Amino acid sequence: MIARQLDENPAGIHLPLDPLPGHSSRGRLERVLRRGEFAVTTELNPPDSADPEDVYNRAKIFDGWVDAINAVDASGANCHMSSVGICALLTRMGYAPIMQIACRDRNRIAIQGDVLGGAAMGVANMLCLTGDGVQAGDQPGAKPVFDLDCMSLLETCRIMRDNGKFLSGRKLTTPPQIFLGAAINPFAPPYDFRPHRLGKKIAAGAQFVQSQYCFDVPMFRTYMQKVRDLGYHEKCFILCGVGPLASAKTAKWIRSNVPGIHIPDAVIKRLEGAQDQKKEGKQLCIDIINEVKEIPGVSGVHVMAYRQEEYVAEIVDESGVLKGRQPWKREIRRDDQLVANRLDHILHDEITETQVDMVKTAH
Amino acid sequence: MSEKQPAVTQATLVKKAAPKSDYKPADVSPQRRVQRSFAVRLWSVRHSRLLEWFYSRFADAFLLLHPLWKGIGYGRVEAPIKFVEKRVKGFMFDCRMCGQCVLSSTGMSCPMNCPKQLRNGPCGGVRANGNCEVEPDMPCVWVKAWEGSRNMVHGDKILDVQKPVDQSLRETSAWLRVTAQAAAAREAAQKPQNNGASA
Numbered sequence: 324m325i326a327r328q329l330d331e332n333p334a335g336i337h338l339p340l341d342p343l344p345g346h347s348s349r350g351r352l353e354r355v356l357r358r359g360e361f362a363v364t365t366e367l368n369p370p371d372s373a374d375p376e377d378v379y380n381r382a383k384i385f386d387g388w389v390d391a392i393n394a395v396d397a398s399g400a401n402c403h404m405s406s407v408g409i410c411a412l413l414t415r416m417g418y419a420p421i422m423q424i425a426c427r428d429r430n431r432i433a434i435q436g437d438v439l440g441g442a443a444m445g446v447a448n449m450l451c452l453t454g455d456g457v458q459a460g461d462q463p464g465a466k467p468v469f470d471l472d473c474m475s476l477l478e479t480c481r482i483m484r485d486n487g488k489f490l491s492g493r494k495l496t497t498p499p500q501i502f503l504g505a506a507i508n509p510f511a512p513p514y515d516f517r518p519h520r521l522g523k524k525i526a527a528g529a530q531f532v533q534s535q536y537c538f539d540v541p542m543f544r545t546y547m548q549k550v551r552d553l554g555y556h557e558k559c560f561i562l563c564g565v566g567p568l569a570s571a572k573t574a575k576w577i578r579s580n581v582p583g584i585h586i587p588d589a590v591i592k593r594l595e596g597a598q599d600q601k602k603e604g605k606q607l608c609i610d611i612i613n614e615v616k617e618i619p620g621v622s623g624v625h626v627m628a629y630r631q632e633e634y635v636a637e638i639v640d641e642s643g644v645l646k647g648r649q650p651w652k653r654e655i656r657r658d659d660q661l662v663a664n665r666l667d668h669i670l671h672d673e674i675t676e677t678q679v680d681m682v683k684t685a686h
Numbered sequence: 687m688s689e690k691q692p693a694v695t696q697a698t699l700v701k702k703a704a705p706k707s708d709y710k711p712a713d714v715s716p717q718r719r720v721q722r723s724f725a726v727r728l729w730s731v732r733h734s735r736l737l738e739w740f741y742s743r744f745a746d747a748f749l750l751l752h753p754l755w756k757g758i759g760y761g762r763v764e765a766p767i768k769f770v771e772k773r774v775k776g777f778m779f780d781c782r783m784c785g786q787c788v789l790s791s792t793g794m795s796c797p798m799n800c801p802k803q804l805r806n807g808p809c810g811g812v813r814a815n816g817n818c819e820v821e822p823d824m825p826c827v828w829v830k831a832w833e834g835s836r837n838m839v840h841g842d843k844i845l846d847v848q849k850p851v852d853q854s855l856r857e858t859s860a861w862l863r864v865t866a867q868a869a870a871a872r873e874a875a876q877k878p879q880n881n882g883a884s885a
Contacts, residue, residue: 399696401696426802427802431850453802453804453809453810454802455811455819456801456802456811456819456820458697458715458820459697459819460696460697461696461697461699461700462700463697463700463701467801467802469802469803469804470850470851470853471850472802472803472804472805472806472850473804473806473809474805474806474807474847474848475805475806475847475848475849475850478847478849479850490850506810507810508810508811511808511810511811511812511813511814512808512812512813512814512816512826512829513808513812513816513828513829513832513833515832516807516808516828516832519845520807520808522845523806523807523845523847526847527806527847535810582810582811582812582813582819583809583810583811583812583819585814
C-alpha cells in the first residue's frame with residue numbers, strides 16, 4: 324500500500340484539502356508556508372495551442388519539485404492560453420496552480436467572475452497583478468483596460484473572500500476560499516517607496532508576494548532590511564524570484580527590452596567570462612538562491628526559468644532548498660492500482676460488444 | 687531546449703509589419719499625444735508643499751461658499767465650475783477629469799496620467815532612470831508622486847489604499863463633490879451636538 328502524501332485529500336487528488344484554523348484557503352501552498360517550510364514555486368510557460376497535453380507535459384517536469392505553479396495571464400502582454408484555462412487543466416490533475424490575474428485585459432465585472440470561477444475549479448491561490456502595458460506584447464493595438472489596479476484588485480478579492488460580497492456590495496452565496504498573492508519589484512525606482520508599497524499591498528490583502536527576478540542580492544538585502552524594520556515580513560510570506568540566464572547576450576537583451584528587470588554588470592561579466600554560459604547561468608541562479616535563502620524574512624523562492632523549465636528540478640535539487648522534503652507529486656494510489664489490476668484487460672483485449680450480445684448475456 | 691531570445695521584441699516585429707504610408711504619427715500612446723510637455727506638471731510636483739497649502743485654503747473657501755452653491759443649486763453651477771476646474775487643473779496637473787481627485791494623496795502628481803492609470807503606486811516596470819515603461823521619455827508619474835509627497839505635510843496619505851476609479855463620475859467636478867461632501871459631514875457632526883444641547 325502506498326502511503327498517502329502529506330497535503331493530499333484522500334478522496335481524490337483534485338479535491339480541496341480539509342480547512343485548517345487560521346488558513347484562508349484549502350490549498351497546499353498555504354499549508355507549506357504556514358508550516359514554516361521553505362516554499363518553491365515556479366512558472367508554467369503557457370502554450371500557444373488548444374491541446375491540453377501541452378499543459379500537462381509542461382507541468383509534468385515540475386513533479387515533486389515545486390509547491391505551486393504559476394499560471395501566467397498573458398505575460399508581457401503576449402497572447403497565450405488563458406490563466407483560467409491552464410488552471411482548469413492543472414486542478415483536474417491535482418496540481419496546485421497560482422492563478423495570475425492581470426488588470427490589463429479585463430474589467431472588474433470579468434475579473435470578479437473569474438475569481439469565482441477559478442475558486443470553484445479548486446484554485447486555492449490567486450496572484451493579483453497590474454500587468455505589462457499592451458505596447459510590450461504582440462498586439463500593441465489592443466485596448467488597455469486597467470479598470471482596477473493590483474491594489475484595488477487585491478482588495479476586491481479580499482472583500483469577496485472575507486465579507487462574502489462583490490465590490491458592489493451584492494452578496495455571494497459561497498465566498499471563494501483563496502490565498503492571496505501579489506508581486507513586488509524591489510529593483511525599480513522609487514527605491515525608498517518600494518517597502519511601503521509592500522505595506523500597502525499587505526493592507527489591501529496580500530498574504531504572500533513573489534518578487535521580480537533577483538540578480539542583485541545586495542539590493543534585495545537592503546530592501547529586506549527595510550521590510551523587516553517595518554515588520555512586514557511577519558504579515559506576509561515573501562518569495563524571492565530567481566531564474567537562470569541562458570547567456571550574456573540574453574541577459575543584455577532582457578536588460579534593455581524587458582521592463583523592470585535589473586541585471587548588474589557584474590552578472591553579465593561573470594556570464595561572459597564562462598566557458599559554458601548556459602551552465603554558468605544555472606550556477607549563478609543556484610548561488611543566488613543560496614544567498615537569498617539565508618536572508619531573514621524570505622519564506623521561499625519563485626523559480627522562473629522561461630524556456631528552460633527542464634532546469635527547474637536541477638536548480639531546486641542542487642541548491643538544496645527543500646532540505647529533503649518532497650513537494651506533492653502525482654503518484655499511483657491504492658485504488659488506482661486496484662482499478663488497473665481489474666480492468667487492465669479492457670485496454671488491451673479486443674472486445675467488441677454489440678447491443679444484441681449484451682441483451683443475450685443479460686438473459 | 688535551446689534558449690533563443692529574438693533580437694527584437696515582438697512589438698517591434700508587429701510594428702515593422704504594419705503597412706507603410708507617408709503619415710507617421712508620433713510613436714507614443716494616444717494618451718500621450720494629447721499632452722506633449724511635462725514642464726508645468728513637474729513644476730506642480732516640485733511645489734507640492736505650496737500647492738497643498740493653497741489647496742486647503744481653497745477648499746475652505748469653497749466650503750464657506752456652500753450656502754451660495756446650494757442657493758443657486760449645485761446642478762446649475764456645475765457647468766461653469768467644471769469649465770474652470772478642467773482648464774485650471776488641466777494646465778497645472780494635466781488633469782484627466784476623473785471626477786474623484788486624489789492629488790493631495792499623490793504628491794500633486796495626477797495618477798490618471800499614468801498609462802496604466804494606477805492609483806496606488808508605481809508598477810514594477812519603472813525604468814532605472816525613473817522613466818515610464820510605456821512612454822520611455824516621460825518621468826514616471828509615481829516616482830514624481832513619491833518625491834512630491836515627501837515635501838508635503840500630509841504626504842503620508844500616499845500610503846492609503848485608494849478605491850478603484852468610479853468611471854461613472856468622469857467629467858464631473860471634483861471640487862463641488864468634495865465641497866458638498868464636506869458640508870454634509872459638517873452638518874452630520876453638528877446634529878448630535880444640537881440634540882445633546884436641547885436634551
